[in-house]
Amino acid sequence: MAAERYSVLPGAEPFYFKGNEIGVLVSHGFTGTTQSMRFIGERLAEAGFTVYGPRLKGHGTHYEDMEASTYAEWVASVEEGYEKLKQECKRVFVLGLSMGGTLTLYLASKYPDISGIVPVNAAIEITAMEPLEGASEPRYLDAIGSDIKQAGVVELAYEKTPVKSVGEILQLMRLTKERLPLIQCPALIMVSTEDHVVPPDNSRLILESISSAEKEILQLENSYHVATLDQDKELIAERAISFIQAHCK
Structure with a gap:
């Protein structure tokens, strides 16, 4: 496991809010940072939950660090967060944006004691990325962050996307897609x-594809990809809180 060469950007730090015995793990996405999840994390904490937002390996520093990281390290980042909350809480829920949603699904397929999941714009198949897999040129692509409908809102994300990292997320998406039928916990898909x-x-x-008996989909009509920073962020927080409260009884 390669050490990160760059320091963490201001606003990209992991966050933790101590609350009750209900834990919520929140995960940011590909090339993004915890900044995209901070509002949701704070709202969940205000509702009384214990909330942890880990920084995925290679993220929130410099895109060269991301280039040196692997999808297995991204999985390890959220697994460590899950274990942290599991030690402190009676129940653990997981909410993730984009690749964070992919990681949410992967966790639910591996840990059946997760009480519920809220994937937001989760990625399991992006065919537009596939031609880049294995390519050595170009080394970097333009940024994919800040797909936000609301004017003036900017996501803290990398200004370049390493092509090597595209290959890593493609592997993660394929693995997660295969594992979807293993998921049985309640799911609120946004x-x-x-x-x-x-x-x-x-x-x-x-x-x-998931096997959950309780599953529903919520359409976000006023947001683009980074919905947790967009015009539906209040709706996401409210519905996530209601979903978690309903499955804590």
């Missing part, structure tokens, strides 16, 4: 009706 990063039909496929 999807933006217009998303310029992850095709919205990913969420429909997730809904159809």
Whole structure:
């Protein structure tokens, strides 16, 4: 495991809010940072939950650090967060944006004691990325962050996307897609009706593929991909809180 060469950017630090015995793990996405999850994390904490937002390996520093990281290290980042909350809480829920949603699904497929999941614009299949897999040129692509409908809102994300990292997320998506039928916990799937990063039909496929008896999909009609920073962020927080409260009884 390669050490990160760069320091953590201001605003990209992991966050932790101590609350009650209900834990919520919140995960940011590919090339992004905890900044995209901070509002949701704070709202969940205000509702009384214990909340942890880990920084994924290679994220929130410099895109060269991301280039040197692997999807297995991204998985390890959220697994460490899950174990931290599991030690402190009676129940643990997971909420993730984009690749954070992919990681949410992966965790739920591996840890059946997770009480419920809230994937937001989760990625399991992005065919536009596939031609880049294994490519050595170009080394970096333009940024994919800040797909936000609300004017003036900016996501703290990398200005370049390493092509090597595209290969890593493709592997993670394939692995997670195969594991979807293993998921049995309650699921509230949120999807933006217009998303310029992850095709919205990913969420429909997730809904159809997981084995959960309790599952529903919520359309986010006023946000693009980074919905947790966009015009539906209050709706996301409110519905996530209601979902968690309903499954704590």
